[in-house]
Amino acid sequence: MNKIIILFGLGLFTQLRSQELQKTMIPKISNEFEKITIQDSKKKDDDRCIETPESRKEIFSASKSEYRLSIYYENSFYRSDKFYYKNGYIKNKSLSFNMGSPVGILYHFDKSGKLIKEENTDEGYHFTPENIVEYCEKNNIVLPKGYHESGFYTRVRKDVLNGKKVWVIEYLIPDGDIQKVVLDGQTGKEMERETVPFVSS
Structure with missing residues (x-):
């Protein structure tokens, strides 16, 4: 019985790990x-x-x-x-x-x-892209995968703010505007948050 539980647990772990790598x-x-x-x-x-x-x-x-x-x-x-x-x-x-x-x-x-x-290019960024993916999942921010021809999709970029390396995340919120969040590139701590009007190009 214990062997079955162990095998089931290993199978579940492998499946979850595979999904994580795919993601x-x-x-x-x-x-x-x-x-x-x-x-x-x-x-x-x-x-x-x-x-x-x-x-x-x-x-x-x-x-x-x-x-x-x-x-x-x-x-x-x-x-x-x-x-x-x-x-x-x-x-x-x-x-x-x-x-x-x-x-x-x-x-x-x-x-x-x-x-x-x-x-x-990662120098000064201890908060990694994988950490960004986790942050977005935790905060219900949808990150796009693959190629998208048009439309506004969540944008993530590296930047420098007051001499500090940061991540900038911009995503659509329910009222149609854009939420802009700035995270510390070292720690991932939220430094700024503001709502920006969405302007269609």
Whole structure:
């Protein structure tokens, strides 16, 4: 009987752990060189959105100086952001959380493809993105996953307030306005809270 209870408990723990990992799936990114291949696919003003079989969307854009590829994952709060020189060689790449604040290591490369710098974007942020997810769940704030074409969704970004690194969370509240919350980047303590009128663009 005890063995059955233990096995049931282990099975339940594994299932919950699996759900937790799925909920906060973090894509992998490395410091390896890469080169982008510009495919002859449907194109509109040098921007395109490609849906892949791996349940992700790739948003490609081009400017005069560089290419950009953002990869959104259907079941993740994160995306991959990669910038390329015009020769197709990687310029820099990192993971981004929610609306685009880089997290983890931002890798920089020169035009020959050589890795020249590894920048720790989490410096000064002991309150992690995973802590942000927990905070939002606790406070009934819905965080979006994957790619969304339009509309207002909860926005989370890193910022600096009075010399202190902070997280800024903005989300819609029932009366149609936006609730803005500022959390200390070190401790997660709430520093500011204000209601901002929602203005449709």
